[in-house]
Amino acid sequence: MPGQSVGVVATQRAHFDQPLQLRSGGVLPAYDLVYETYGTLNAAKSNAILVCHALSGNHHIAGHYADDPQNIGWWDNIVGPGRPLDTDKFFIVGLNNLGGCHGSTGPSTLNPATGKPWGADFPMVAVIDWVRAQARLADLLGIDSWAAVMGGSLGGMQALRWSITYPDRVRNTIVIAAAPRLSAQNIAFNDVARQAILTDPDFHGGHFYEHNTRPVRGLRLARMLGHITYLSDDQMGEKFGRGLRNEALSYHFGVEFEVESYLRYQGDKFAGHFDANTYLLMTKALDYFDPAREDNGNLTATMARSKASFLVISFSTDWRFSPARSKEIVAALLANSRNVSYADISLNFGHDSFLMYDAHYHDVIDAYLRNIKL
């Protein structure tokens, strides 16, 4: 891939004392957000791009840490000099959302009221809450208006929400592999994942920290299920087919097929570090996301509040948020005569395609970003 990585990066932390009223009715009296920035904010503060993360992402978008060179950001392939999110031109901001488990205030951080981890007492957060918290980070950084807000999947939903809630603070919105609301099938998958966690005996009603344990089995199952929905059938067929770990069938419940080995590995890897309460919160935020609800389901009326220009991208093999879901967003924007371009990228990696390097996919984002006025 062209361009270079941003190289060594460092995480920053901001503390906010102003209470945040949440969509669910709760209030966070104070909170921390961890974030990273790459590139330089120009004098006019007009070159800032906010990159919102998806279900399991965080603030570490690109580069690596001086003391941990193996820890490369989750979207490193698109950020850096000569890459679409060109750090010679743009100031890139990534943060860990509220309720996360990578340093921002969330279920695994201490509740100042009790001195113990929040656990299940952490209030339910919605996409609009994240966006409001992100707006406060923008205030702190002196950014009145983002050159662009972008993201894939749940990150794309935050970008969409930005354009609706803060129409004067977003000039361009890039929505990738997203949907304007989840389908029944989407919610169903999320609920099975949550049930896996909630019914794990080690979950302890969300207060597992006090029991010095973690609901690893439930989290592992949740991730295995989720992972299936991120991949395409074709890709799994090509990658694993009916391949066996050993040469012959052994007629037991251990690992026999390659795909079982892969999924269990992915489940173990994820369950080893991710917080189960965060997983529950993130999937609920997905389920609740439905900005058109404020307009009786009329997305066209909702998008009338946006002022930004849009780039909407879907992937041909994404069945979690299919191209048809992106087209719903495009149709609502067209009905409002908004500037919008839409690309349906032929890539074989299902929903996960948005994280992959593909020359055409990255060229489209690069071309769009090159034309925006700073």
Place this chain on the structure above:
Amino acid sequence: MTHTLGRPDFDLITAWIAPGDRVLDLGCGDGTLLRHLIDTRGVHGWGVEIDDANILAAIKNGINVIQGNLERPLDEFADQAFDHVVLSRTLQTVRHTEGILREMLRVGREAVISFPNFAYWKNLRSVLDGRMPVSEDLPYQWYDSPNVRFFTLLDFEALCDKMGLVIRERHVLDEEGNLVEHEVNFLGSLAVYRLTLKR
């Protein structure tokens, strides 16, 4: 005679479009026509393209472009959303001819269509000589042509009549881009039409 961007039909199309109009260009390619209409007419423009390379080129051109297939309904566009829906040198590449014509006049007030005339005398002579025509307006070999429908001005006008579409204006051009006034189905290489529904 020199023409805008080397495309004589573009001059005619541009002349029909009023400043500030809302224009949809179906099969917009790299967005050259829309760029021209934005720069000279201040239109609000959107294009539809199927080809990845053209999508990229149109975005580079600063054009609103929607990736889509003209063989299918234009579901993302609302009824009567545009003043003009343009289909320049593309109708002959679309299999569902009636479908696209109906869709154009569903989403737009007026359809602007240009296409090569198969009955142009040089094309006819070529066929009489035993070879499929290759000309300024039909620039492909039979084996690499994107064209799937071959028709003449008279064929097109018969279809409009059958579909109840009203021809508001027609210009016919020769290979050099000069206007043809007489014997248009024989002397014309490219035709440009303005169509509406019956009002």
